[in-house]
Amino acid sequence: MSRRAFVNGGMLGGLAAIGLTGWEIYQSRYVHPYRPRLETVSIPLPDGAEGLDGMRIAFIADTHVGPFISQDDLTRALNLVRKESPDLVLFGGDYISESPRYVADTARNLGSLLEVAPLGGVAVLGNHDLTVSATRVVDELAAVGIPVLRNGVTVVTYRGTDLAIAGIDETLLGDPDPQATLAQVPNGVPALALWHEPEFAEQAAAFGAFAQLSGHTHGGQIRIPGMGPVGLPIHGKRHVIGLEEADGMPIYTTRGVGVYRPPARFNCPPEVTIVTLTATSRTN
Numbered sequence: 271m272s273r274r275a276f277v278n279g280g281m282l283g284g285l286a287a288i289g290l291t292g293w294e295i296y297q298s299r300y301v302h303p304y305r306p307r308l309e310t311v312s313i314p315l316p317d318g319a320e321g322l323d324g325m326r327i328a329f330i331a332d333t334h335v336g337p338f339i340s341q342d343d344l345t346r347a348l349n350l351v352r353k354e355s356p357d358l359v360l361f362g363g364d365y366i367s368e369s370p371r372y373v374a375d376t377a378r379n380l381g382s383l384l385e386v387a388p389l390g391g392v393a394v395l396g397n398h399d400l401t402v403s404a405t406r407v408v409d410e411l412a413a414v415g416i417p418v419l420r421n422g423v424t425v426v427t428y429r430g431t432d433l434a435i436a437g438i439d440e441t442l443l444g445d446p447d448p449q450a451t452l453a454q455v456p457n458g459v460p461a462l463a464l465w466h467e468p469e470f471a472e473q474a475a476a477f478g479a480f481a482q483l484s485g486h487t488h489g490g491q492i493r494i495p496g497m498g499p500v501g502l503p504i505h506g507k508r509h510v511i512g513l514e515e516a517d518g519m520p521i522y523t524t525r526g527v528g529v530y531r532p533p534a535r536f537n538c539p540p541e542v543t544i545v546t547l548t549a550t551s552r553t554n
Contacts, residue, residue, distance in 0.1 A: 289543030321431025331362025332526025363396025381414025
């Protein structure tokens with residue numbers, strides 16, 4: 271039996287065990303993971319940052335190009351963002367799965383979005399990137415114009431107003447330091463935290479971020495109505511899906527583009543996101 275057949279067989283049995291019908295199992299494996307949706311969310315700006323009102327940020331994470339997600343699948347998701355002409359693109363980690371052979375093509379595919387984003391793109395790493403080859407991922411993303419932040423800060427300027435992107439290192443295999451990262455933010459510049467795992471968002475809030483964007487959880491991938499996700503990854507058990515608050519700070523956790531084992535989605539479609547920064551006065 272091939273490895274893929276073994277994985278699919280075990281996964282299908284597991285889905286049957288939680289009560290999905292044969293048709294639902296088929297859809298969850300072969301249909302739902304390949305129908306990405308564009309989600310939109312508004313995040314309020316802190317006082318004094320009104321100049322960023324209306325800034326549109328594309329957020330893409332957990333593409334997991336590999337055995338179960340192809341470049342065509344990724345392109346289909348990226349095209350949803352391309353039509354929105356975002357100002358900036360943020361990439362939330364876990365770009366590939368299982369082999370470094372997927373890195374170069376994935377980086378080029380992600381980098382193609384910079385053509386429609388005048389402020390460019392910024393990335394952080396996920397745990398799968400570190401497992402496969404952090405060096406290859408960082409180098410290939412840099413080669414297409416996407417810097418990777420590992421406890422670093424970069425500042426972009428939107429219509430004359432600065433925004434700091436604070437990229438915090440991955441928590442499972444990296445060396446995250448939210449305090450040192452946010453200490454690099456220039457005085458008076460609002461900071462948006464970009465952190466693969468959502469688990470420790472309260473730390474980003476404590477050290478001055480006004481919001482955080484995360485991935486890692488895939489929203490649970492398989493969500494049973496009335497029950498919720500059947501499984502969640504380590505450091506992905508809090509702030510699992512969508513817009514929540516961490517000590518008063520908005521955190522948005524995307525469902526992500528791809529899948530990992532099991533390669534299935536149910537009641538949890540893949541996602542790319544447009545985040546609009548909104549002045550507080552306009553949200554009241």
